Amino acid sequence: MMSASVEPKSLLSDPTIKAALAAIERNEPETLNEQARITEIPAPPFAETVRGLELKRLFEKLGLKDVRIDKVGNVIGVRPGALAKPSVVVAAHLDTVFPEGTDVRVKRDGKMLRGPGIGDDGRGLAAMLSVIRALDEGGVKTTGTITFVADVGEEGLGDLRGVKALFNDTLKGNIDSFISIEPGSPGRIINAGVGSYRYRVTFKGPGGHSYGAFGMANPIHALGRAIAKIGDIKVPAAPKTTFNVGRINGGTSVNSIAFESWFEVDMRSETMVALDAVKEQFNAAVADAVKVENARWNNRGAVTVDIDLVGLRPAGLTPEDSAIVKTAGASVVAIGGIPSYGAGSTDSNVPMQLGIPAVTLGGGGVASGAHSLTEAFDSTDSHLGPQAVLLTVVALVR
Numbered sequence: 001m002m003s004a005s006v007e008p009k010s011l012l013s014d015p016t017i018k019a020a021l022a023a024i025e026r027n028e029p030e031t032l033n034e035q036a037r038i039t040e041i042p043a044p045p046f047a048e049t050v051r052g053l054e055l056k057r058l059f060e061k062l063g064l065k066d067v068r069i070d071k072v073g074n075v076i077g078v079r080p081g082a083l084a085k086p087s088v089v090v091a092a093h094l095d096t097v098f099p100e101g102t103d104v105r106v107k108r109d110g111k112m113l114r115g116p117g118i119g120d121d122g123r124g125l126a127a128m129l130s131v132i133r134a135l136d137e138g139g140v141k142t143t144g145t146i147t148f149v150a151d152v153g154e155e156g157l158g159d160l161r162g163v164k165a166l167f168n169d170t171l172k173g174n175i176d177s178f179i180s181i182e183p184g185s186p187g188r189i190i191n192a193g194v195g196s197y198r199y200r201v202t203f204k205g206p207g208g209h210s211y212g213a214f215g216m217a218n219p220i221h222a223l224g225r226a227i228a229k230i231g232d233i234k235v236p237a238a239p240k241t242t243f244n245v246g247r248i249n250g251g252t253s254v255n256s257i258a259f260e261s262w263f264e265v266d267m268r269s270e271t272m273v274a275l276d277a278v279k280e281q282f283n284a285a286v287a288d289a290v291k292v293e294n295a296r297w298n299n300r301g302a303v304t305v306d307i308d309l310v311g312l313r314p315a316g317l318t319p320e321d322s323a324i325v326k327t328a329g330a331s332v333v334a335i336g337g338i339p340s341y342g343a344g345s346t347d348s349n350v351p352m353q354l355g356i357p358a359v360t361l362g363g364g365g366v367a368s369g370a371h372s373l374t375e376a377f378d379s380t381d382s383h384l385g386p387q388a389v390l391l392t393v394v395a396l397v398r
């Protein structure tokens with residue numbers, strides 16, 4: 001069990017905490033420089049190594065102990081307390097959604113920083129570094145131990161592989177609670193994990209000339225039938241449950257019956273039950289589409305289908321009356337903010353499903369345009385993000 005955490009507000013009278021919070025505010029210009037600098041190190045999916053090495057260097061420079069990179073590429077550094085327990089992990093993700101070759105230079109315009117990845121999760125990484133620096137400058141002592149992690153594979157087909165490895169291998173059994181930092185206002189507390197299934201669906205047939213071979217089943221027509229059926233799936237409004245065919249591809253020329261087509265679909269829900277229900281309907285839609293297309297042509301050149309799972313994010317919940325959510329909320333209040341609770345799809349999904357207390361907190365400022373080339377970060381009062389994170393973490397390990 002987690003040891004009792006302290007009330008964040010009571011921490012405000014501790015001179016070391018006061019000094020740490022003041023350090024965050026004083027250092028914020030430097031934190032923003034660091035945020036821009038880190039964002040300009042490309043970190044496409046499955047290619048986070050260069051940015052990871054920079055985080056390793058910074059962890060070492062900031063005095064963390066036992067700094068290392070695990071098997072999958074997570075960068076880990078420890079700030080020991082008097083005891084090993086309770087053990088809290090604070091994480092931000094290294095990867096972006098942007099492919100190799102994207103122009104990731106950051107443009108500054110007063111309080112605005114613009115560039116792909118500047119918020120997601122350049123802000124999370126910078127906020128985490130700010131917390132580490134402030135704990136050190138304030139001379140904050142803790143009972144429990146804080147482990148900082150810059151993790152890989154949070155986005156898209158990365159499929160949370162960094163945090164999955166952290167909980168199932170690297171730090172297995174040694175994490176009492178988990179905080180991840182993502183773009184968002186300092187009051188934003190994600191305590192529900194939206195789960196998702198992602199599939200690539202591939203249709204195949206012999207293919208042939210559009211005129212000469214006419215009369216055979218067509219993988220692209222089968223794909224069209226499947227997507228039309230998926231488009232008609234009914235989902236509940238609560239728990240919010242969604243589906244989206246995000247990519248389609250196939251065929252070689254306008255005058256050929258394609259020999260292959262594929263699409264990628266993403267389905268999400270706040271509960272596993274609703275998620276499994278939409279998945280059932282998706283499976284039925286695909287099976288039916290193939291059957292109808294093949295029957296249309298009396299099974300001449302029959303189409304086959306492969307359904308490959310390319311992503312699985314578990315759904316989970318950290319209850320609002322749990323110690324970690326209450327502590328995070330009280331920390332936001334202590335810095336003068338208003339907490340808001342909600343659902344997201346982040347690194348915290350993994351511990352949530354394992355029943356380990358987890359929240360995802362906003363790194364401060366106002367982030368917009370995540371996952372787009374016009375991503376921007378408004379740094380007005382952005383120091384409040386790391387301040388709320390610091391109070392939450394310290395309260396949990398005091």
Ligand SMILES: [Zn+2]
Nearest residue numbers: 093120121182
């Ligand atoms: Zn993110």
